[in-house]
Amino acid sequence: MESLAVTGLFLIFRRQNSLTPNFILFMGSEIYFGIDVGGNHVKTGFVDLQGEIHDFQSFSTSEWRDDNSFVERLLDNIAFKLVAHKDVKKIGIGLPGMIDLARRIPLEIPAIPELNGVRLKDLLEARFKDKEFCLENDANAAGLGELIFKGESLPSTFAFITLGTGIGSAAIINGKIFSGGDGNGLELGHIISRNHKRLEQNIGKQGIINLASNMLEKYQGNTLMQRDQPVSATKLVISANEGDEFSRSVFFEVGEILGEGLVALIRILDIKTIVVGGGLSASFEFISPGLHKVLNTYLTPYYLSKIDIRLAALGNDAGILGAAALCFDRSKFMAKALD
Numbered sequence: 490m491e492s493l494a495v496t497g498l499f500l501i502f503r504r505q506n507s508l509t510p511n512f513i514l515f516m517g518s519e520i521y522f523g524i525d526v527g528g529n530h531v532k533t534g535f536v537d538l539q540g541e542i543h544d545f546q547s548f549s550t551s552e553w554r555d556d557n558s559f560v561e562r563l564l565d566n567i568a569f570k571l572v573a574h575k576d577v578k579k580i581g582i583g584l585p586g587m588i589d590l591a592r593r594i595p596l597e598i599p600a601i602p603e604l605n606g607v608r609l610k611d612l613l614e615a616r617f618k619d620k621e622f623c624l625e626n627d628a629n630a631a632g633l634g635e636l637i638f639k640g641e642s643l644p645s646t647f648a649f650i651t652l653g654t655g656i657g658s659a660a661i662i663n664g665k666i667f668s669g670g671d672g673n674g675l676e677l678g679h680i681i682s683r684n685h686k687r688l689e690q691n692i693g694k695q696g697i698i699n700l701a702s703n704m705l706e707k708y709q710g711n712t713l714m715q716r717d718q719p720v721s722a723t724k725l726v727i728s729a730n731e732g733d734e735f736s737r738s739v740f741f742e743v744g745e746i747l748g749e750g751l752v753a754l755i756r757i758l759d760i761k762t763i764v765v766g767g768g769l770s771a772s773f774e775f776i777s778p779g780l781h782k783v784l785n786t787y788l789t790p791y792y793l794s795k796i797d798i799r800l801a802a803l804g805n806d807a808g809i810l811g812a813a814a815l816c817f818d819r820s821k822f823m824a825k826a827l828d
Contacts (some may be wrong), residue, residue, distance in 0.1 A: 519537075522535055523812035529551075530547045531563070533545070534813075564612065571620075581811075587672070592625060625812075627808060634803055635803060638803060648762070648763050649763075651765075682749065698720050712733055744776040745782065752788060756792075763796075764799055
């Protein structure tokens with residue numbers, strides 16, 4: 490983004506030396522309630538149109554699941570939060586799994602299986618009759634959040650990958666979430682990868698720990714990793730930052746495995762901008778060499794000439810901001826790509 494003009498009720502962002510807006514972000518005074526449901530925590534916050542989060546809180550998912558009461562506690566928390574925010578009309582919820590095409594029923598939520606098949610949106614609308622709810626896969630929501638809140642340098646079409654406990658993925662095509670044929674397209678973490686495992690089994694958090702443990706047993710050189718202690722992802726990142734050859738070799742292989750998955754994604758969807766987020770993206774500078782080695786091997790100049798792989802901008806706020814972005818989208822308060 491090179492310049493900004495305020496026009497009426499919306500902002501126009503312009504490319505350098507161009508009269509064509511890169512995107513429009515419609516303005517207003519609305520505040521949206523974003524809820525990021527994760528396997529470890531449920532994070533909530535109220536988001537304004539500038540991407541500021543207010544009244545942030547984080548709750549233990551396991552505590553909410555006690556006595557099979559997750560849904561009840563979710564609804565009670567929404568009711569409690571809305572006491573102090575009565576003017577909020579729209580609530581976005583990101584869920585860590587698959588949802589039906591109508592975006593009303595969670596279908597497969599591995600971390601919270603008691604949500605499977607629950608008519609969640611019906612329950613929400615019955616209890617909060619004057620509110621509008623938007624449900625979406627959490628990676629899809631986070632990708633949309635990147636476009637809306639940090640999209641001044643993004644094209645309107647890109648893929649979004651999260652590296653963490655699992656591997657999340659989304660595609661934003663012409664400014665809209667790509668949902669596939671029946672609502673749950675682009676589950677990159679579940680494609681077949683090396684050793685007859687799914688990609689996230691290989692390079693999700695536990696997969697990386699397993700890979701490093703196996704490599705450490707065979708490694709004969711000196712390393713900052715302590716052989717008499719369990720391997721952790723945190724220790725790997727720290728030692729790689731301190732120049733440890735072994736730890737960097739682990740991340741190089743992680744990069745190769747991720748690259749194999751991305752080659753498939755790029756070839757199938759013809760998307761050349763990849764945004765990488767998630768907790769393990771902190772190690773991306775060590776993952777990148779192996780990743781680019783694979784891309785350079787298996788992609789042709791048509792792709793390589795435009796490949797742009799970058800880190801996500803929203804960090805730990807991606808989940809809440811992405812959930813709020815769902816409300817922007819449904820009510821047309823969202824970024825619109827323009828030719």
